[in-house]
Amino acid sequence: MNRGYTSPVTEISEKDFETLVQMALDEDLPAGDITTDTLFAKEETCTAVLLAKEEGILCGTAVIPCLIQKTKADVTWNGILSDGATLSKGTVVGELKGSLVGILKMERILLNFIQYLSGIATNANKVAKQFPNLLILDTRKTLPGYRKLAKYAVYMGGGANHRLNLSEMAMLKDNHIARAGSIQTAVQLVREKNPGKKIELEIDGIFQLNDAILAKPDIILLDNFSDTDTEKAIQILKETAPMIRIECSGGITPEKLNFLSKFDGIGVSMGYLTHTVKFLDISLDIK
Structure with a gap:
């Protein structure tokens, strides 16, 4: 992994x-x-x-x-x-x-x-160590000036690094999608202007999943999804778009990690790693 x-x-x-x-x-x-x-x-x-x-x-x-x-x-x-x-x-x-x-x-x-x-x-x-089948990711929630040190520390502990900065990869959220007019347009514009850069797409509800899959980003982030919707979205993604990586975030608790650990290989981003x-x-x- x-x-x-x-x-x-x-x-x-x-x-x-x-x-x-x-x-x-x-x-x-x-x-x-x-x-x-x-x-x-x-x-x-x-x-x-x-x-x-x-x-x-x-x-x-x-x-x-x-x-x-x-x-x-x-x-x-x-x-x-x-x-x-x-x-x-x-x-x-x-x-x-x-x-x-x-x-x-x-x-x-x-x-x-x-x-x-x-x-x-x-x-x-x-x-x-507790969840070895998950990719435990850090975030950009770090002290100013300490970003690289904090992410290095996460890696030394066995965790994984999300993007180091805004220049490394694109991450499309609701404001970006609203500006572009649609999920597919947002992904297409970023891909055309930044060839070779990875694109992550954050969605807030399962109603956006089909459009997200059609846009073919590198990563789809399921933000604050319920357990039921998380399971449904992961099943759909693994069956129809196995090339797209899956990430979960938003209020990740130990109980949520226990639930997510039954899905091998997905990413879980946690600000907790560096800000708490x-x-x-x-x-x-x-x-």
Whole structure:
């Protein structure tokens, strides 16, 4: 099963987060760290262990070298685990060695990135593991600037990526269809002007299904369908248009996922994966 509608976010590089790291430093250290600069000498050194305090999936370690470089701290990072690793309580992720002042100044920022992205990865992993026959998709409901990182975290957790941005693929909704005049016209216009781009068509009721099938989009999204209409629509699509991918969205609850899991291979998009996230409990313990 392909875990993405376009190109999934399987890796991240410094260009994807260096601006965020710099913004975090400017926000947290506009004029130094009063407490640390007062109490500790610049020459003091230490070892700090990045330690998991609960079970989850690790994500975001690529940010650490960038953070060290931006702070110009005399600190080295020895990573033991990579993104996507399964964490248990007490698992050592890696060690920072060097300037105590440098480590203390970057501690909160480092943890904010790692805890947040690991929380997303853990969220996605729980759902994907429970429903392995569904394509558990993220959405664009992400914090500004964090889109690629959040989608990377979903992928690291075993989830799948919907479109990364509005430029990657077309998604036709009610306003677009109203402007075009009909479902078939909307799909045709987008296809003619954007050859090679995938087209997803959102429909709000089963009464639109026949027109949707005739338009031949790549994906048909059943938005807020009842269980009865969902089952009927999926049956029709699999029998008459097996080449069109099926996606469900709108108020997806655990109960709804239990129901949808009887339909192998369909996509389920969930804003919950990225917008309802608990930081994973990971600490930086200084020895």
